Amino acid sequence: xxxxAHDLEPYAIQKxxxxxxxxxxxxxxxxxxxxMTKWFVYGIxxxxxxxxxxxxxxxxxxxxxxxxxxxxxxxVAIGLIIWKVFGSKLWGVSFCIGQFAHAITDAGDTxxxxxxxxWTFHFHIDAWAYAGQTGRxxxxxxYFSGLGCMWDLVFIVYGLYSWRVLTSRYxxxxxxxxxxxxxxxxxxxxxxxxxxxxxxxFFYGTSxxxxxxxxxxVIHHYxxxxxxxxxxxxxxxxx
Amino acid sequence: MRLRLSFDRxxxxxxxxxxxxxxxxxxYIAFGVAWIDFLFSFWVGLGYLLAAAWLVPSLVRRQA
Numbered sequence: 001x002x003x004x005a006h007d008l009e010p011y012a013i014q015k016x017x018x019x020x021x022x023x024x025x026x027x028x029x030x031x032x033x034x035x036m037t038k039w040f041v042y043g044i045x046x047x048x049x050x051x052x053x054x055x056x057x058x059x060x061x062x063x064x065x066x067x068x069x070x071x072x073x074x075x076v077a078i079g080l081i082i083w084k085v086f087g088s089k090l091w092g093v094s095f096c097i098g099q100f101a102h103a104i105t106d107a108g109d110t111x112x113x114x115x116x117x118x119w120t121f122h123f124h125i126d127a128w129a130y131a132g133q134t135g136r137x138x139x140x141x142x143y144f145s146g147l148g149c150m151w152d153l154v155f156i157v158y159g160l161y162s163w164r165v166l167t168s169r170y171x172x173x174x175x176x177x178x179x180x181x182x183x184x185x186x187x188x189x190x191x192x193x194x195x196x197x198x199x200x201x202f203f204y205g206t207s208x209x210x211x212x213x214x215x216x217x218v219i220h221h222y223x224x225x226x227x228x229x230x231x232x233x234x235x236x237x238x239x
Numbered sequence: 240m241r242l243r244l245s246f247d248r249x250x251x252x253x254x255x256x257x258x259x260x261x262x263x264x265x266x267y268i269a270f271g272v273a274w275i276d277f278l279f280s281f282w283v284g285l286g287y288l289l290a291a292a293w294l295v296p297s298l299v300r301r302q303a
Contacts, residue, residue, distance in 0.1 A: 007281075031281075137275075167253060196293040197285070199260070203292075204284040207264045211271035211278055219272065 001060070001132055002105050003143050003212065006030045007205025008155035009101045014175075015162045017097075022179035025082070025091040027201055029098025032078065033069040033106070042136040056133040057237035061111045063120045070106055071117030075099030090179065108151060110229060110236040122239035126229045127151070129236035142234040144216040145224050149209065156206050166202060168195045263291040 010026045041060045043052025053059035061067040068074050075096045083092030107113045112124020128148035131139045143149055164170050175198055176182045186194060216222045225231035249257070267287055271278040278284075 136279075163249060163253075163257075164247065168256075190293075190297075192297065193289060193293045196289055199292075200285045200288050201281075203260060203264065203267075203288050204281055207267045207284070208271070208278050210264070211268040214268065214272050215275060 001034070001109060001130060001139070001143070002102075002148060002152065003140065004149075004152040004205040004209040005105050005155055006034070006102050007201040007208075008152065008159055009105065010098055011159045011165055011202050012155055012162070013097060013101060015165045018174050019178045021094040021097060022090050022181065023094075023175050023198065024179065024181055025094040026098040029075065029079075029095035029100075030102050032095070032099050033074070033102045037066045037069065041132045042139070057111050057130060057239075060132060061106075061113060061122065061130075062239065063114060063117065067114050067120075068117045070103045070113035070115075072100060072103060072115055073117055075103065105151070109148065110238050112239060124239065129229060129231060129234050130238075131234045131236060133237050134234060138234060140212055141216045141220065141222040142231050144209075144212045145222050145231040145233075147226055147228070147230065149213065150226065152205070152209050156209060159202055159206070166199055171195050171198050259296070260292060263288065266291065 007030075010023065010030050013026060014021060014023055037060055040051065040053050041056040043050055045051075055062075058067075059065045061070055075098075078099065079092040079096035081092075082095055083089050086092075103113050103115055107115060107123045108125055108127045109130040110124060110126050110128070111130040112122040112126075114120050115123045128146040128151075129142055131142040134142070159166070171194070176186075176194070182194060189197075217224070223231070223233065225233065229236065267277075267284070
Protein backbone atom coordinates (compact mmCIF):
# COMPACT_ATOMS: atom_id res chain seq x y z
CA UNK A 1 0.00 0.00 0.00
CA UNK A 2 1.06 3.59 -0.46
CA UNK A 3 1.24 6.23 2.24
CA UNK A 4 1.58 9.48 0.30
CA ALA A 5 1.27 8.74 -3.43
CA HIS A 6 -2.53 8.89 -3.26
CA ASP A 7 -2.31 12.45 -1.89
CA LEU A 8 0.15 13.55 -4.55
CA GLU A 9 -0.84 11.79 -7.78
CA PRO A 10 -3.91 13.99 -8.40
CA TYR A 11 -1.66 17.06 -8.82
CA ALA A 12 0.43 15.29 -11.47
CA ILE A 13 -2.73 14.19 -13.28
CA GLN A 14 -4.16 17.69 -12.96
CA LYS A 15 -1.08 19.20 -14.57
CA UNK A 16 -1.59 17.12 -17.70
CA UNK A 17 -5.39 17.21 -17.97
CA UNK A 18 -6.08 20.82 -16.95
CA UNK A 19 -9.74 21.68 -17.66
CA UNK A 20 -10.66 18.10 -18.60
CA UNK A 21 -10.87 17.02 -14.96
CA UNK A 22 -12.30 18.34 -11.71
CA UNK A 23 -9.84 18.23 -8.84
CA UNK A 24 -12.14 17.33 -5.93
CA UNK A 25 -13.56 14.09 -7.40
CA UNK A 26 -10.09 13.28 -8.70
CA UNK A 27 -8.80 13.42 -5.13
CA UNK A 28 -11.81 11.55 -3.73
CA UNK A 29 -11.26 8.87 -6.37
CA UNK A 30 -7.63 8.63 -5.40
CA UNK A 31 -8.59 8.09 -1.74
CA UNK A 32 -11.67 5.97 -2.36
CA UNK A 33 -10.28 2.39 -2.43
CA UNK A 34 -8.98 2.69 1.15
CA UNK A 35 -11.72 4.90 2.59
CA MET A 36 -13.74 2.15 4.22
CA THR A 37 -11.08 -0.50 4.75
CA LYS A 38 -7.84 0.90 6.16
CA TRP A 39 -9.06 1.10 9.78
CA PHE A 40 -10.03 -2.59 9.74
CA VAL A 41 -6.69 -3.58 8.16
CA TYR A 42 -4.73 -2.03 11.01
CA GLY A 43 -7.40 -2.62 13.64
CA ILE A 44 -8.89 -0.30 16.23
CA UNK A 45 -9.67 -0.62 19.92
CA UNK A 46 -13.19 0.05 21.15
CA UNK A 47 -13.00 -0.32 24.92
CA UNK A 48 -11.98 -3.92 25.61
CA UNK A 49 -12.57 -5.01 22.00
CA UNK A 50 -10.11 -4.99 19.16
CA UNK A 51 -11.67 -4.85 15.73
CA UNK A 52 -9.23 -6.12 13.11
CA UNK A 53 -9.40 -8.29 10.02
CA UNK A 54 -8.18 -11.83 10.68
CA UNK A 55 -6.34 -11.73 7.34
CA UNK A 56 -5.70 -8.03 6.62
CA UNK A 57 -4.17 -8.50 3.16
CA UNK A 58 -7.05 -10.74 2.06
CA UNK A 59 -9.62 -8.33 3.48
CA UNK A 60 -7.93 -5.28 1.94
CA UNK A 61 -7.02 -6.58 -1.50
CA UNK A 62 -8.56 -10.01 -1.95
CA UNK A 63 -11.79 -11.75 -2.82
CA UNK A 64 -13.69 -12.64 -0.70
CA UNK A 65 -12.90 -9.28 0.84
CA UNK A 66 -12.88 -5.65 -0.22
CA UNK A 67 -10.19 -6.06 -2.86
CA UNK A 68 -12.72 -5.15 -5.56
CA UNK A 69 -12.37 -1.52 -4.41
CA UNK A 70 -8.91 -1.63 -6.00
CA UNK A 71 -10.23 -2.82 -9.37
CA UNK A 72 -10.84 -0.76 -12.49
CA UNK A 73 -14.45 -1.89 -12.69
CA UNK A 74 -15.10 -0.35 -9.25
CA UNK A 75 -13.87 3.02 -10.48
CA VAL A 76 -16.02 2.74 -13.60
CA ALA A 77 -19.09 1.68 -11.58
CA ILE A 78 -18.85 4.53 -9.08
CA GLY A 79 -17.97 6.96 -11.88
CA LEU A 80 -21.08 5.90 -13.80
CA ILE A 81 -23.23 6.30 -10.68
CA ILE A 82 -21.88 9.83 -10.21
CA TRP A 83 -22.51 10.60 -13.86
CA LYS A 84 -25.97 9.07 -14.28
CA VAL A 85 -27.44 9.59 -10.80
CA PHE A 86 -25.89 12.93 -9.88
CA GLY A 87 -25.69 14.20 -13.45
CA SER A 88 -22.05 15.21 -13.66
CA LYS A 89 -19.98 13.53 -16.33
CA LEU A 90 -16.96 15.61 -15.32
CA TRP A 91 -17.14 14.39 -11.71
CA GLY A 92 -17.72 10.80 -12.83
CA VAL A 93 -14.75 10.76 -15.19
CA SER A 94 -12.51 12.58 -12.70
CA PHE A 95 -13.39 10.13 -9.92
CA CYS A 96 -12.65 7.26 -12.27
CA ILE A 97 -9.20 8.61 -13.18
CA GLY A 98 -8.26 9.15 -9.52
CA GLN A 99 -9.44 5.66 -8.57
CA PHE A 100 -7.50 4.11 -11.48
CA ALA A 101 -4.34 5.88 -10.30
CA HIS A 102 -4.76 4.39 -6.82
CA ALA A 103 -5.46 0.86 -8.08
CA ILE A 104 -2.51 0.89 -10.47
CA THR A 105 -0.08 2.36 -7.91
CA ASP A 106 -0.99 -0.31 -5.36
CA ALA A 107 -0.09 -2.98 -7.90
CA GLY A 108 3.48 -1.94 -7.11
CA ASP A 109 3.59 -3.93 -3.85
CA THR A 110 3.79 -7.66 -3.13
CA UNK A 111 0.04 -8.25 -2.79
CA UNK A 112 -1.02 -6.15 -5.75
CA UNK A 113 -4.55 -5.45 -6.90
CA UNK A 114 -7.28 -7.32 -8.76
CA UNK A 115 -7.28 -4.74 -11.54
CA UNK A 116 -9.54 -6.81 -13.80
CA UNK A 117 -12.04 -7.96 -11.15
CA UNK A 118 -14.21 -10.09 -11.30
CA TRP A 119 -11.13 -11.92 -12.54
CA THR A 120 -9.45 -12.41 -9.15
CA PHE A 121 -5.88 -12.49 -10.45
CA HIS A 122 -3.64 -10.08 -8.50
CA PHE A 123 -1.50 -7.83 -10.67
CA HIS A 124 1.64 -7.11 -8.66
CA ILE A 125 5.16 -6.09 -9.61
CA ASP A 126 6.58 -6.73 -6.11
CA ALA A 127 8.58 -3.49 -5.97
CA TRP A 128 7.93 -2.99 -2.25
CA ALA A 129 6.67 -5.15 0.60
CA TYR A 130 3.02 -5.12 1.62
CA ALA A 131 3.15 -5.12 5.44
CA GLY A 132 -0.32 -3.91 6.45
CA GLN A 133 -0.85 -7.14 8.41
CA THR A 134 1.99 -6.19 10.80
CA GLY A 135 0.11 -3.18 12.16
CA ARG A 136 0.22 0.51 11.41
CA UNK A 137 3.60 1.38 12.92
CA UNK A 138 5.59 -1.53 11.48
CA UNK A 139 3.88 -0.96 8.15
CA UNK A 140 4.95 2.69 8.25
CA UNK A 141 8.52 1.76 9.16
CA UNK A 142 8.68 -0.79 6.34
CA TYR A 143 7.04 1.41 3.75
CA PHE A 144 9.36 4.32 4.49
CA SER A 145 12.38 2.02 4.20
CA GLY A 146 11.66 0.53 0.79
CA LEU A 147 10.96 1.51 -2.78
CA GLY A 148 7.38 2.51 -1.94
CA CYS A 149 8.54 5.71 -0.30
CA MET A 150 10.79 6.39 -3.28
CA TRP A 151 7.74 6.15 -5.55
CA ASP A 152 6.09 8.76 -3.32
CA LEU A 153 9.20 10.90 -3.61
CA VAL A 154 8.88 10.86 -7.40
CA PHE A 155 5.48 12.57 -7.03
CA ILE A 156 6.79 15.08 -4.49
CA VAL A 157 9.64 16.07 -6.81
CA TYR A 158 7.33 16.12 -9.83
CA GLY A 159 4.85 18.30 -7.93
CA LEU A 160 7.57 20.78 -6.97
CA TYR A 161 8.89 20.73 -10.55
CA SER A 162 5.33 21.49 -11.69
CA TRP A 163 5.02 24.23 -9.09
CA ARG A 164 2.71 26.36 -11.20
CA VAL A 165 -0.05 23.81 -10.62
CA LEU A 166 0.01 24.87 -6.97
CA THR A 167 -0.16 28.63 -7.52
CA SER A 168 -3.23 30.75 -6.82
CA ARG A 169 -3.20 31.90 -10.45
CA TYR A 170 -3.50 28.29 -11.64
CA UNK A 171 -6.28 27.78 -9.12
CA UNK A 172 -8.18 30.77 -10.51
CA UNK A 173 -7.64 29.98 -14.18
CA UNK A 174 -8.04 26.20 -14.18
CA UNK A 175 -9.25 24.59 -10.97
CA UNK A 176 -11.97 27.14 -10.17
CA UNK A 177 -13.21 27.35 -13.74
CA UNK A 178 -13.28 23.60 -14.37
CA UNK A 179 -15.72 22.70 -11.62
CA UNK A 180 -18.91 24.45 -10.40
CA UNK A 181 -18.17 23.06 -6.94
CA UNK A 182 -15.63 25.81 -6.27
CA UNK A 183 -17.90 28.79 -7.12
CA UNK A 184 -20.60 27.14 -5.00
CA UNK A 185 -18.20 26.73 -2.05
CA UNK A 186 -17.01 30.29 -2.58
CA UNK A 187 -20.44 31.50 -1.46
CA UNK A 188 -19.58 30.32 2.05
CA UNK A 189 -15.77 30.25 2.13
CA UNK A 190 -13.43 33.09 1.06
CA UNK A 191 -11.28 32.59 -1.98
CA UNK A 192 -8.06 32.57 0.07
CA UNK A 193 -9.29 29.57 2.04
CA UNK A 194 -10.28 27.78 -1.19
CA UNK A 195 -6.72 27.98 -2.47
CA UNK A 196 -5.49 26.51 0.82
CA UNK A 197 -8.06 23.70 0.53
CA UNK A 198 -6.85 22.97 -2.99
CA UNK A 199 -3.22 22.73 -1.84
CA UNK A 200 -4.02 20.68 1.27
CA UNK A 201 -3.46 17.18 -0.10
CA PHE A 202 -0.06 18.11 -1.51
CA PHE A 203 0.89 19.69 1.81
CA TYR A 204 -0.40 16.69 3.73
CA GLY A 205 1.31 14.10 1.52
CA THR A 206 4.66 15.88 1.43
CA SER A 207 4.76 16.81 5.12
CA UNK A 208 3.73 13.33 6.16
CA UNK A 209 6.38 11.80 3.92
CA UNK A 210 9.08 13.88 5.61
CA UNK A 211 7.70 13.28 9.12
CA UNK A 212 7.46 9.50 8.69
CA UNK A 213 10.94 9.39 7.18
CA UNK A 214 12.32 11.24 10.23
CA UNK A 215 10.34 8.97 12.55
CA UNK A 216 11.57 5.78 10.85
CA UNK A 217 15.20 6.69 10.28
CA VAL A 218 16.19 9.40 12.75
CA ILE A 219 14.09 8.46 15.79
CA HIS A 220 13.95 4.67 15.34
CA HIS A 221 16.83 3.79 13.00
CA TYR A 222 14.98 1.25 10.86
CA UNK A 223 17.36 0.21 8.07
CA UNK A 224 16.72 1.28 4.50
CA UNK A 225 16.41 -1.60 2.06
CA UNK A 226 15.82 -0.24 -1.42
CA UNK A 227 16.20 -3.62 -3.08
CA UNK A 228 13.30 -4.93 -5.20
CA UNK A 229 10.55 -6.24 -2.92
CA UNK A 230 12.12 -4.76 0.19
CA UNK A 231 12.50 -4.08 2.93
CA UNK A 232 13.25 -7.73 3.54
CA UNK A 233 13.42 -7.31 7.31
CA UNK A 234 9.61 -7.25 7.37
CA UNK A 235 7.44 -10.28 6.53
CA UNK A 236 5.78 -9.29 3.27
CA UNK A 237 2.27 -10.51 2.49
CA UNK A 238 1.51 -12.14 -0.84
CA UNK A 239 -1.79 -12.93 -2.62
CA MET B 240 22.96 28.22 -33.31
CA ARG B 241 23.14 28.75 -29.58
CA LEU B 242 20.97 26.73 -27.32
CA ARG B 243 19.49 28.72 -24.44
CA LEU B 244 17.87 27.02 -21.52
CA SER B 245 14.96 28.86 -20.01
CA PHE B 246 13.75 28.15 -16.51
CA ASP B 247 10.25 28.79 -15.31
CA ARG B 248 11.32 30.87 -12.35
CA UNK B 249 8.97 31.74 -9.53
CA UNK B 250 8.43 35.39 -8.65
CA UNK B 251 9.34 36.89 -5.28
CA UNK B 252 5.69 36.63 -4.25
CA UNK B 253 5.57 32.93 -5.24
CA UNK B 254 8.66 32.30 -3.11
CA UNK B 255 7.16 34.18 -0.16
CA UNK B 256 4.02 32.03 -0.31
CA UNK B 257 6.17 28.90 -0.65
CA UNK B 258 8.22 30.00 2.37
CA UNK B 259 5.06 30.37 4.43
CA UNK B 260 3.97 26.85 3.54
CA UNK B 261 7.46 25.52 4.35
CA UNK B 262 7.23 27.15 7.78
CA UNK B 263 3.79 25.62 8.32
CA UNK B 264 5.13 22.25 7.17
CA UNK B 265 8.09 22.45 9.56
CA UNK B 266 5.74 22.96 12.52
CA TYR B 267 3.40 20.20 11.30
CA ILE B 268 6.32 17.79 10.90
CA ALA B 269 7.70 18.65 14.35
CA PHE B 270 4.28 17.99 15.94
CA GLY B 271 3.89 14.84 13.89
CA VAL B 272 7.22 13.36 14.88
CA ALA B 273 6.58 14.20 18.55
CA TRP B 274 2.94 12.98 18.57
CA ILE B 275 2.64 10.45 15.80
CA ASP B 276 -1.18 10.32 15.96
CA PHE B 277 -1.15 13.84 14.54
CA LEU B 278 -0.03 12.40 11.19
CA PHE B 279 -2.81 9.88 10.74
CA SER B 280 -5.77 12.06 9.87
CA PHE B 281 -6.15 13.99 6.64
CA TRP B 282 -8.79 16.13 8.34
CA VAL B 283 -6.41 17.12 11.13
CA GLY B 284 -3.87 18.07 8.46
CA LEU B 285 -6.49 20.04 6.56
CA GLY B 286 -7.66 21.87 9.69
CA TYR B 287 -4.09 22.65 10.67
CA LEU B 288 -3.26 24.00 7.21
CA LEU B 289 -6.39 26.16 7.10
CA ALA B 290 -5.41 27.65 10.45
CA ALA B 291 -1.72 28.09 9.63
CA ALA B 292 -1.94 29.23 6.00
CA TRP B 293 -5.20 31.15 5.92
CA LEU B 294 -6.84 31.92 9.30
CA VAL B 295 -3.79 33.15 11.21
CA PRO B 296 -2.38 35.24 8.30
CA SER B 297 -5.87 36.73 7.76
CA LEU B 298 -6.17 37.70 11.42
CA VAL B 299 -2.66 39.17 11.46
CA ARG B 300 -3.40 41.21 8.34
CA ARG B 301 -6.62 42.46 9.91
CA GLN B 302 -4.77 43.54 13.05
CA ALA B 303 -2.06 45.36 11.09
